[in-house]
Amino acid sequence: MENRKKVAFYTLGCKLNFSETSTIARNFNDEGFDRVDFEEIADIYVINTCSVTENADKQFKQVVRKAMKLNEKAFVAAVGCYAQLKPEELAAVDGVDLVLGATEKFKITDYIHDLSKNDMGEVHSCEIAEADFYVGSYSIGDRTRAFLKVQDGCDYKCTYCTIPLARGISRSDALENVLKNAKEISAQNIREIVLTGVNIGDYGKGEFGNKKHEHTFLDLVQALDKVEGIERLRISSIEPNLLKNETIEFVSKSRTFVPHFHIPLQSGSNDILKLMKRRYLREVYTDRVSKIREVMPHACIGVDVIVGFPGETDEHFLETYHFLNELDISYLHVFTYSERDNTEAVDMEGVVPSNVRAKRSKMLRGLSVKKRRAFYESQLGTNRTVLFESENKEGYIHGFTENYVKVKTPWNPELVNTLQEINLTKIDEDGSVRLEFLNKLAEV
The missing domain is CATH 3.40.50 (Rossmann fold)
Structure with missing residues (x-):
């Protein structure tokens, strides 16, 4: 050996x-x-x-x-x-x-x-055109949740993005194979599965890029919800134009899917969205957020946004800032635009100076802190379920509620990889939330 x-x-x-x-x-x-x-x-x-x-x-x-x-x-x-x-x-x-x-x-x-x-x-x-077959994947043994790949590649032509060049056309795993992988994961005592892919809302395109959808993303979600042994399912990033009302409604009543959505916006200016060749305008985004809030008021909604895209004036940026400020969302992932070879955007006019990009990024990161704080405050006093992770960080164990509130409590190894009923009590200096256990046995 x-x-x-x-x-x-x-x-x-x-x-x-x-x-x-x-x-x-x-x-x-x-x-x-x-x-x-x-x-x-x-x-x-x-x-x-x-x-x-x-x-x-x-x-x-x-x-x-x-x-x-x-x-x-x-x-x-x-x-x-x-x-x-x-x-x-x-x-x-x-x-x-x-x-x-x-x-x-x-x-x-x-x-x-x-x-x-x-x-x-x-x-x-x-040649990337040769990447027309699908290899199913999932992570296991690395953490308390597993990432389950359901789709790969992308047919979108966003002007800033190299992913279609790196991963090829949109193609999906067979529904039976996704369910088989999900069962394998749940058999390993993993409590949460995060669905992942390049453009998961496009799920259903055949293995060889066949444009005929055998199943839809909604079919996938409905089938996974029935798999025995899975306690939590989380949808990772999904395009606003592909997140249908039927899916939002299903998640709101689901046995296992949690009330957490991560929806890329990229810009709050329709002018910039058109330059980016995104497949929606900001009004669609507003509709998705409104629908989620209507059926899941406590849901966590995360947003991807890019600053400093070519042609983004101060007015365009402020349009994005005010749009996000007024939108009932929970946090932002802010990306500073960077030039990538072989993309349309690299040749566009109106290049934004790097110091301006940095300033805009800082403003949106500050807004994200404010949004997350407001979301956490709205959850204080509510009862939630938390999945505890395996790391001892300075004497504390951390975990996430179903709606993605990060919580902490004094380290107790018996809590690792367990789901516990808790009440959210107060926000700590580090931004995470303190809790009280509803089940006193958890305090062993």
Whole structure:
């Protein structure tokens, strides 16, 4: 057993990447490798890359350096979106031995029979049109919730985005396979499953990009709600034009789906939405928020927004700011626009200076703090269910309620990965919420 090679993983980017890293890790396990933490000495380091922001590109080089410090003879492989978009660039990074594109990443164990270091990274990539097949994935064993991939790729042509170039056309897992994976996850005593993909509201397009929808996203949600053993299901980011009223109504009455939606807006200005080639105007967004509030007043609603897009004037930005300020939402994920090669936006006029982008980002981050605080205050005094996580942070255990309020209570290992009925009592200095247990047995 001492001859077993060790492999470590580092994931940059989104929940979808986490689900795929976990699946790749299981493949290594099947091939006789032992998985170790990235901070440990390993024979192979696999880095799952992201291309959404400029920062992710810089992070990649830092992660490679970290691996080389741990073991300068280790074999370093890069997979993921950045590996598909700029394989030669990654291959040139000192220490990188192998770069695998979109069609190759799940076959990584086929490429690592020789673990000797290369002078230059070896590249196996494809034309993205070849990425027309689907590989199901889910994360397990990494945390108290699992990320279940249901869809991949995107047919949208947003002018700032490289994801269609990195992941290919929209395609979905078969409903039977999603349900099989969900049952496998629930059998591992995992309490919460987060549905993930590139554009999950587009669920149903066939394995080979077949435009005929075998099932809709609503069919998927309804089927998953019936799977025994799953206690919580959470929908990750979903486009406003694809989040239908029927789905919102179903979630409001669901056995397992929680009242939490994350809906990308990107801009509160219709002029900018058109430049971005988004498939809705802000009025549609207002309708979705109103519908959620009508049937789930206590729901948490998160928003993605981009600042500094080419052509965004001060007036456009203020339009976005005031729109979000007046909207009954719970928090923001703020992205500062960064130029990406091979996108339409990179050639657009009206480039916003970086200092202005930074100022706008800061303003919206401040608004997000205000929105989250107001949402948490609205939940004080209510009874909720919390899923506790596994980390001891400075003597406290944290968790999230079904409607995504972050709570804390003094560390108690017996609470890890349990669902507890609680009452939300007060907001702490760090922004999380203190609680009282409704079930006194939980205070053992």
